[in-house]
Amino acid sequence: MRNWMNGLYAVLLGLVSIFTGEIVTFIMLGFILIALQNIHSTLKELLQVNKHKRNNDTIDK
Helix, strand or coil, rough: CHHHHHHHHHHHHHHHHHHHHHHHHHHHHHHHHHHHHHHHHHHHHHHHHHHHHHHHHHHCC
């Protein structure tokens, strides 16, 4: 569900940027959003690894 909503937002922002002439701004915001999404997914993976390590440490004791 999240992917099609992100696609819809991108299309809507793209249409608005074409009408307003802010295409470069739209592209730069796209790069920023991609970078933030990558950071978010990396942080989620680190959290899962830390939780897994913490659970294994408590079981071993």
